[in-house]
Amino acid sequence: MSSSLSHQGRVAVVTGSGRGIGAAIALALAYHGAKVVAVDLQSPNAIVAAIGRNAVGVAADVSDPDGWAAIARVAEETFGQVDIVINNAAYYPNHPIEELDLDTWKRTMSVNLDAQFLSAKQFLPGMRRNKWGRFVGISSNSVGLTVKGMSHYIASKMGIIGFMRGLANDVASDGITCNAVLPGLTNTVATQAQGEEQRKATWQGQAIQRFAEPEDIVGPILFLTSDDAAFMTGQALVVDGGQYRVG
Template identity: 80%
Template sequence: MTDIVTHRNRIAVVTGAGRGIGAAMALEFARRGAKVVAVDLKDPSVTVQTIGPNAIGVAADVSDPLGWAAIDMAAKEAFGDVDIVVNNAAYYPNHAIDDLDFETWRRTMSVNLDAQFLSAKQFVPGMRRKKWGRFVGISSNSIGLTVPGMSHYMASKMGIMGFMRGLANDVADDGITCNAVLPGLTHTVATEAQGEEQRRATWQTQAIKRFAEPEDIVGPVMFLTTDDAAFMTGQALVVDGGQYRVG
């Protein structure tokens, strides 16, 4: 397959890049010509080795401002100022409200939502200087489904949509767009434990009768981070095979 160059000379940060959707996005950014800063709690060495010299790995906690400062420094030293940030890292323990403690609530919010704010504070100034930038927050279609035990997770994922919409208003004049992508349940290591019956139960509520693969989520993210999507901002793009029908 011939490589395409929609992202040539762009520098893209992808969090949660050690596996699953994050790894797939990192590889595709590189295939399209971008330099990739792959971020995870542990050094995403496999992702970086697969890409080669156009990628670096950074071990960082995205809920910590110091983690974002380290990401920025590593990107600058290796490639330059960041153009694209995809906040994909997530924390999603299942706890019904009776068992949900404040520590779990706060950790969920800090990883899933605080990271969106911290990345904007870190990278908006550089994007403004370039008059170009892209933020994509990975939300979830679970916000429109009846999934028990996930009130904290749903709250954080709704927050991503709100923050992207609000941030879009603040930075639009600087050539920066901000959008959310809402994947459905996707075939990754995290969902490997699901049995065939559970998977079929998911498929039966979708228009497309199969499990999503990481690559299914990658395409919409690539679109949102190109000039083709320059007039699209503050939006929530649902990518779930037609499960969550927004009315």
């Protein structure tokens, strides 16, 4: 397999890149020529080592403006201007509404949704100067499903779709696109605790009857962050094997 180097010369920030979907995105972007700023609560050293000299790791809390300032500082010192931001980091405790407390609600919103806003405030000025930029917020197909105990999570993930749509309107004239990707339940460390019956229940609701792998989510993100997607913005792209129901 040969690389098309479709992202050659681009610098991409990928949050939550220590494992799972984020790690797969970081590796794929690097394979296609991008320089990657890999971000997690602890520096994702294994992913940086796998990519090599075209990656740098940053330990940062994406719900904190200081975290984004640190990401920008490392990116600029190592690679220069950031062109692509993939907000993949997420917080997703399961709590029925009777047990959901305000602190959990606020933490869910700050990690999943505030990070989208903070990254835009941090990197939009440079993207506007360069007349090119890509924001992709990782939402979830759970916004269209019946999932119990996740009202806070679903609210935050719906918010990502709305923010990307609204941001797209503000920045389109500067060559910047903003889109959301909605993965289905994916085979990562976070979902490995599920029993076989739970997995089958997921597959039976899909057209493609298997668990998504992190690599299944990568292709649409590579497209959205390329020049090929210059006329696609403000969209919510579902990548879940045909489980999502329009309604």
